[in-house]
Amino acid sequence: MVEKQAGLGLLSGTVFGAGLAVSGMADPTRVRAFLDIFGAWDYTLAFVMGGAVLPMALAWVYQRRLRKPFAAPRFDLPETRNIDAKLIGGAVLFGVGWGVAGLCPGPAIADLAIRPLPAAMFVVAMAVGVGVHRIILSLRRATQKKQEA
């Protein structure tokens, strides 16, 4: 069953990457122009978001009627509901980085195929950021365990 899941994962990633390239989101300058609402605003990304949300909104309605997904034993979806400082702080830091480079994770990884060098610089730095978060998380868990012991 995991082969089927990997196959669907590859298909999903490929369609996703193609969509990013078609939509203009693979272009950091256009993404920045979308965020530049006080300058020469480019509204293209609003259409990208609209186009992406539409099929997913229908899929969520259908998903409620399914007992399980087609290639996996069960649905494994985020159930966290709380809105806390971590969510807001993380989103703000992400937004600052998005504005600085004009890239978010999807387009950055997709651009590895089109502009390998600058895309790799961003992706490696992003991996370091993910690693730093992971290290802080492990350190905090270790201290918590010590306090409990």
Add this chain to the structure above:
Amino acid sequence: MPPMPLQGFLGGLMIGLAAVIMLLGNGRIAGVSGLAARGLGFSGGPPWILAAAFLVGLPSGAAMVEWLSGGVVTRFPASPIFLIGGGLLVGFGTRLGSGCTSGHGVCGLSRLSPRSAVATACFMAAGVVTVALLRKVGATW
């Protein structure tokens, strides 16, 4: 370059379709930051091979469009400082905030998740303020 709403909408539909395949096929969210962390081995979650396959797919799909269309426009900042600084913030921030444009923006908003709506509003606002501030101090590409 002028806005291209039609192409944007078409590409958006493809991104949405990709997320539908992940949701109805694998029962999971097509969140790129989460799948990237899983692929790097920095978090738990889906089978590793699923995350890896998705991550390989992203550049493959972009390469196909590049090949078929004869060129995808990608205007990167000239200075690596923007790329490295931005990358560090995006990597750390998306983990702390549990998602990025795809997970919170596409999958969460379409699910009407209040948590994702707050996250999306925050990263959009932060992005807008950042671009405005950078332009004000003359730190353009």
